[in-house]
Amino acid sequence: MRAILVDDEQLALLQLKRIFEHDINGVDVVETCSNPYDVVEMVTRHQPDVVFLDIHMPEVDGLKLGERIQSSMPNIEIVFVTAYDRYAVRAFELYAIDYIMKPVNSDRLKLTMQRLREKIKIKGESQPKEVAKPFLFCFNQIRYQLPGEEPQTIKWRTSKARELFAFLLHNRGRAVDRSLLTELLWPNLEVPRAQQQLYTTIYHIRQTLKKIGMDMITINSVDLETGYRLSVGEAQVDVEEWENELKQLAAPSLELVEEYERIFQQFEGNYLGDYEYLWAEYERERLRLLWLNHAKSLGKLYIEHGMTEKAVQVYRTVQQQLPDEEETYFTLIELYDSLGDKGGVEEQYWLLSSRSEKEWE
Structure with a gap:
């Protein structure tokens, strides 16, 4: 896996790179960058799998820089690094794979890399296949x-x-x-x-x-x-085919879990989501609710069979796609608690608190 690290503080860059070199296997840090104005060109040149991006930089807003990277290279994953938890909600709204609080420690970074590898694996499996018809x-x-x-x-x-x-x-x-x-x-x-x-x-x-x-x-x-x-x-038409397959599914069971997972992953984003067409909003919401109900069925199936980590992956994906779905925060708190993952519980608590504070502003 290829990574680019971005932080305006040289010491923070060196510390993060050192953790990758000594504690994280299978990651090639192809470039470190302390000048945010060079990031887009650097990412375009190296085409990394992931960019670790500091949010709080003096001259450039890291969240806006993340938007630029995503708009020009949507397949590249972004992990935001921040010393301020108030940025967490906005980070997830940008479909970041994760965000990490400073100072970064190796155990937390290993968890991020586990999520990242799983997502890249799923993306590889769900790449558009050769079609028989247009x-x-x-x-x-x-x-x-x-x-x-x-x-x-x-x-x-x-x-x-x-x-x-x-x-x-x-x-x-x-x-x-x-x-x-x-x-x-x-x-x-x-x-x-x-x-x-x-x-x-x-x-x-x-x-x-x-x-x-x-x-x-x-x-x-x-x-x-x-x-x-x-x-x-x-x-x-993809949305038509997706909905037809969804409606043909039988009740959730372990025998059908691969089908449920495949259809869950095929929902790649909102209907005409890149365009601000108000006339499409009803259909967007309808399809979102279909996918959300499907996700909950899949998550419940994993929980019932003790597959807690799989359930966590499902609900984190829902959280990234639908950050306003408050129920997912509570569900993830319970799941992380059952795994004994104190960091995960705290992360979800802060995300939920940040959302509440944002609503009251």
């Missing part, structure tokens, strides 16, 4: 995958084209009124101008789909007055 991804951002190729993002001509496609895909199989589309995307334009923008954008979407080999997805006029209907043809 595939559309809607978790987080819209991507596509052709048979025999890797998933790719779609380069839209404009952000309006992307949103129009997303809205038609969201309503696939149904006729969408032209006036609804123009009101959604061009509310400030006069009707003739808005309609012209709509026609032009539909044309560009069709051209984009043809260019990337996804022209089995069609957008047809219903009639001159009504609107448009999108059909995905033979293409499959």
Whole structure:
């Protein structure tokens, strides 16, 4: 595993690197960095598995730097290092794999590395497989995958084209009124101008789909007055396939635990989560609740069979995806207590306390 360590204090960098060299096996510290302005370039050059990032630096906010790293290289994991527990909640909201309080000790770092290795293993197992049919991804951002190729993002001509496609895909199989589309995307334009923008954008979407080999997805006029209907043809849509598989699951049991775990891990993020489309929020929440109920079923199964560490992994994943789900903090406190993990109990207590304080601010 390759790691980059970032801290503006040289002594803290040396101490953390020394712990890796003497107490942690299987980690190659490819670079240490004390200048936060060099981090993004360094990460891009080395492509590490994980970045250990100090939060409190004089000139740069470590949390904002973490956001920049995640937006440019979403597959790289981040572990925040901080002397202030008040940053913990924000760290988890950024989907950090963990956060560590200073001064860092080897036992706490070993726990972090255990979580990190488990997550990297799961990510490797859940990488998109070769598909037999064209595939559309809607978790987080819209991507596509052709048979025999890797998933790719779609380069839209404009952000309006992307949103129009997303809205038609969201309503696939149904006729969408032209006036609804123009009101959604061009509310400030006069009707003739808005309609012209709509026609032009539909044309560009069709051209984009043809260019990337996804022209089995069609957008047809219903009639001159009504609107448009999108059909995905033979293409499959990830959220649709995921929900169908979820609904077909039998009651949780050890015989089905691998299926439950696979479907749990396939929920990679919110529906169209990278885009601030208010019209998608109901579907986001619906899918989140489906996944949360599934996660609770899986966690309960592990607890009932004494697989406490597996249950911890499930609830920590829920906590990272849904940091406002307060029940997970209490459940993790109980689980860590049953394992005799005092540090884990304290960590969850501080996270819960920080959330409460934040709500009262």
